[in-house]
Structure formats: structure tokens, C-alpha cells
Amino acid sequence: MTGKRRHVIWALVLSLPLIMAGGPALSEKRLDERELYNQLTLFGDVLEQVRRNYVDAPSDKELIEAALSGMMASLDPHSAYLPPKNFEDMQVETKGEFGGLGIEVTMENGLVKVIAPIDDTPASRADMRPNDLISELDGKPVLGLTLSEAVELMRGEKGKPITLTVLREGEKEPLEIVIIRDTIRIRAVRTRVEGPDKNIAYIRLTTFNSQTTKNLKKAFNSLPAEIGSKNIAGYIIDLRNNPGGLLREAISVSDTMLDRGEIVSTRGRNEDDSSRFSARRGDMARGLPIVVMINGGSASASEIVAGALQDHHRAVIMGTQSFGKGSVQTVMPLGGDGAMRLTT
Template sequence: MIRKATLLLAGIVMGATAVTTLSQVPVRVSGVANAAASDTYRQLNLFGDVFERVRSDYVETPDDAKLIESAINGMLSSLDPHSSYMSPKSFRDMQVQTRGEFGGLGIEVTMEDGLVKVVTPIDDTPAFRAGVRAGDLITHLDGEQVQGLTLNEAVEKMRGAVNTDIELTIRREGVAEPMKISITRDVIRIKSVRYREEDDVGYIRITQFNEQTFDGLKDGLETLSKKIGKDKLKGFILDLRNNPGGLLDQAIAVSDAFLDRGEIVSTRGRNADETQRYNARAGDLSSGAPVIILVNGGSASASEIVAGALQDHRRATVLGTRSFGKGSVQTIIPLGANGAIRLTTARYYTPSGTSIQAKGITPDIESLQELPEELKGKAETTGEAGLRGHLESEDGAENEGSGSQAYVPPDPKDDKQLKFALDLLRGVQANTAFPPIGDKKAAVPN
């Protein structure tokens, strides 16, 4: 999960203050601190020596900027798998992802035989209105051949400033000649929330936690409640399977949508005074309707915050397989024109005070999918505990190597977990974990 931070200005101000203070007040440094500082500077001198030796003696002339970038990234990635350096371009891409909107055409694409293939045009976008269809092969972008470009390079060319034009050359099955379609870019919003009626049950799928997620959830709850009707509505299924996480504030807002009161999550950094607690506000947007949350081995970070909060408060039943177990918070620290660093700054804890780092959320009801023959033995994740250099669990009780299924069938008709959830909400099947029992207050500390 990502906590956004604008720390650059604060860093400049604090640095200036420190310089002023140091110039006026004599500073006494203990012998131990002085020795430690001296050792640190020796190590920095070592880095400088190695850097200069590489520059002067490597078999080919190296790129200085790339050497430094790699050194910084190596330093950060040695801390844990989620700390890293982001180049200016990577930082911009991350901002696009978390913002959930960008200037573009509105198509989901993949690569096939060196060409860009349209998976689907997104409803009510420039590409959709221009007549781009699923299965179309894009061969040229503004006359430039796509062959030889990576998918990311092609996507970068299709994105751009709003109200600018791009010409796509398309090969379409059943059409003899290539087609040229001119499209004007517009603001494209990434739909992180999709929902549908399952007769008397509202199904809501959250694919990531970006800046649009809570608004999408709110719209889904309102729309489904109206369409199904409160008298007919049996409850909601919140599908967080294979959701890798995203923004902390959005995970809090999604949890709050189903809670009237109580703690949602707390974060604790290295120092005790860095602890933060986030509490629910009055108002359950689902009007107290029963909720089942679907999770699996691909549900991580922000997904686990939501599942853990509603599970601890006995507000929802969690069904599926154990989640990924990423219980850490990353803060994005901008570095001006030099990109940013993603730094792990805290662990998070569910309302009952539990850290799920390297352990994951254990579902109230375990349910495994039927795997196709070709995926047997290949549809499991080892989770956070299986990542080299991961932040260790506080109590040492990790789930390393035990595996957790992360498969979701493409056809809902084959989705055993979804069927189980629907049957529970409709009363076709029964389980002691649904509805969740016990006083909500009993699940969390006072």
C-alpha cells in the first residue's frame, strides 16, 4: 500500500533551518556518534573510489547517470522488496496509476506477434466512439510502424495531451485493406471498480485502490441497491481477489463505507510518536446489508486492510484462500526533477492489533477453486514470506512456502468461490462463519 507524501518542500525548509542553527550554536558530538559518523564517511569514500574505478577502467564507457541510479536502487532494494528508486519516468507512470486518469484513447491492449492487439475498447471513450473493436491489430501509430516497439513504448505513444490527435492504422479480420482511424485524445479514467447484479445479490469487484476507487464503490452500492431493490437485496459480494493494493486513504474509505464506528487500521513506524490510527465515521453506505469478501493469494496490501478491518469488526465474512501478507506501508518521497523514492516507513495493524506482515489474512471460510489440468501446481503464490529480503513478521510466525491459491476462472460459471458466496447469501448453503457472530466491540481493543 502507498501513503502519498509531499516531503520535498519540508525537507528544504528543515535543511535550511538546520544550517542556520548549526552556524549559531556549537554542537557537541559524543565519541560514539563521532566514530559512527567517521565510519559512514569512510564507506561513502569507498563508494566514490569504486565509482571512479568503474568510470575509468570498465571495458566500455559507462553511463554515469545509470551507474548512480543503479547504486541508489541497490541501496533501497536491499532494505526490503518494496523499497526502490523511481526514475522521473517511473515516477510519472506511478502517478498516472494512482491518479486513475490520463490523456489517452481508452483501449485495453496487449502484444501479439509484434503488433498491438486491442483487448477491448472502454465504453464511452474516444476509441469506443471512433469504432475501434476488440481484436483489432494496430500496425502503425501516426504512420510509425509498431513492429519493434515494446508494449510500454506503444502505450506511451498512444497516451498524450488531451485534445491532441493520433492516427491508428488497423488490421481487422474480415476487412481486406488496413483501416486508418483518427482519434482525439481525451481524459481516460481507469475503472478500478466494476459491478453487476447477480439477481438478488450485488457483486462489486475492486481491481486496485487508486484515487477513483471510493467514488466507484459508492456509485456501485447506490446503483445496485436501486436496481435490485432493498426488499429483494440479499447482500453484497466484495471481490478483492488478485487486487495488489494501492492507496492507503482509499483502503480506509472503502472500509469506512461498510462501518459505522471503530478503528479501521493503525500504522506504526520506527518511533512510537509516528503511530497513526484511522477510525470509521458514522454512516454505513450498504445500510447494514450482509457482506462477503472474496480474497486469495493475490490479494495484497490495501486489499488486506479492507478484509482485516471488516473481519475484525464482524461486519463481513472473508471467503477464499489466505491473502498475500503484505503488511507494510510505503511512502513516496519526491526528489524534484530526479524522480522519487518509495520507502517502507511503517507496518500496519488490523483493528484487533494484528500485523499480517508475512502471514496474510486467514479467511473465515476456506474455499479452493477447481484448477484446469494445465494449471495444477502452478496457481499458487508463496506470498510476502516467500520474497527474498522481506520485512520479517514481528512474532516470527510466517507462512513461508505453504502456498496460497490465486486462480480466478475467466468464466463466472466456473467460479466456485463466487458460487459459494452467492449460495450463502441466499441461504442455499449454511456455514457457522456466516453471518459473522459475536459483538463487534469484542473483536477490537478498547
């Protein structure tokens, strides 16, 4: 065994207690330590053979990142390893401004699946639709890429075009859609007055980022003042094509329209990982009727809000079946400025 190989394997073996420490307490649920050691040894063998014998000298950093990305991608479509740049981009996105196409995506059967285009972005103007499947990016097949790799290909400088090959239900042939990249600035909340008597408050929630609840509360204060507190008949909350976002924002948005009751509960692998979130007194809609609009692009946080308001008979839900994402991802910062997004 060479010194380098010995170093790689011992580094992996030394990590074993840290890996095992996070496992369930009951013995029947714990990984077999001997088998795990064997698998880590195998990983070390493969890594060392690639480092020594591959036709081109590989980057150790790229090899490890690829292994981490593959491991996370094997779990579910929503878990992922985030290299430093991707993690930085994700943090920027949740604040409401980033560069790209303006499209929320996931993976399905090896292809990129559109959850929803974001309002007033290149993707929405190009008529990208929920449930579209992207099979190629500038002629490069998506099959075999991780979600992070596909998203990275869709990013780019403002003004640069990208051609998406799209499989769409009802279309016999793939569509070639050219989109010009742009800086995406998300307005989480948009409002207007509707109805023949101009007495219905319309609130459009486009995403659940760090600005959503704050701007929603402003809307609940400004719209009654604009319409007249005695004239306002009710609210329309439009969650169509809202792909979701931060769990805490889904909870706080629901709380603005509820006086009591459970909003959502989460259940993890261990009992200690389960949580319940309940509403506090203070319905900012003041008991007025609420209609919530959803469609196939309403996912995750949107479904939490719609479900909570429906369960407590606080709103009427109208539209079509929502996307159907009932899992929660936790972002865990890692050493080297990267992170992992893990379904917990």
C-alpha cells in the same frame, strides 16, 4: 587525490549531516559517523575508479541511478528508487490508465513474483496467475535485475509482444507465455446483480486507485435503486486478485461499510511515525449482510479492507489465504523529478 575525486568525496561528505539528521535521537541507535564517513569515502573511491578506468566511458547519471537502485533493492522487495520516467509512470497508474501487460508484481529470491493479474488485461487473458515466478523476459534472465528494471522491460509500445518464462507450482517445466502489450485501462469498480431472485448486489474491486472510493459510493447508491431498496438481500465484495494500491483508498473503502472502530494502524521506526485510522458513522451498506471474497492475489490494501471488516464482525470472509503483505510504502519526491518508494 585528483580534483574530480576530491569533488565527489566532498559532495558525499557534505551530505552526511543531512543523512544523520533523519536518524533516531538515541545515541545507541545512531550510525557511527566515522564509519559512515569511511563508507562514503569508499563509495567515492569506487565511483571515481569506474569513471576513470572502466573500458567504456560510463554515464555519471546511470552510475548514480544504478547505485541508488541497488541500495533501495537491498532493503526489501517493495522499496525502490524511481527515476523520473518510472515516477511519472507510477503517477499515471494510480489514476487508472497506463501501458504494459496489466500485472502487479514484486520480487522474491531474485525473481519477479506475480501478485495478481489485473482484470481484462493482456496478462489475465494470457492466464497469468498469482504466485507465478517470472525467470526470463524475452530470454533475458531476471536474476540480477531490480524490480524497477524488470518492470521497465515489461513495458513497451501497444501491440508489441513479450515472452515470459514462468515457473508455476505444479508444472514440471517452465512455461513460455507470449503476451501482447496494450494500453491498460483499469475500471476500479464493477457491479452486477446476482442470485436466483436477483437480489444480491455484487461489487468487484479490481484495484485501489484514486477512483475506487468515489465509484464504490456510486455503486452503493445505484445497486439498491436497481434491485429495490426493500428487496436487496446483501452485498458481495469481490477482492480476489486485487493487488492493492493506495492506503488512503483502503481506509476510505473500509469506512464506507463501518460505523465505528479502528480500521488500521501503522507503526514506523519512531513513535512519531505511528498512526491510527478509525471509521466514521455512515455505513453505506445500511447494515445488510456482506460477504468478502479473497484469494492468494488479494494483497496489501485488499487485506486491510478484509481484515477491518472481519475484525468488526461486519463481513464474512470467504476464499483462500491472501497474499500476506503487511507493510506500507511512502513515495517521497526527490530532486531531478525522481522519487523513492520506501517502506516506512
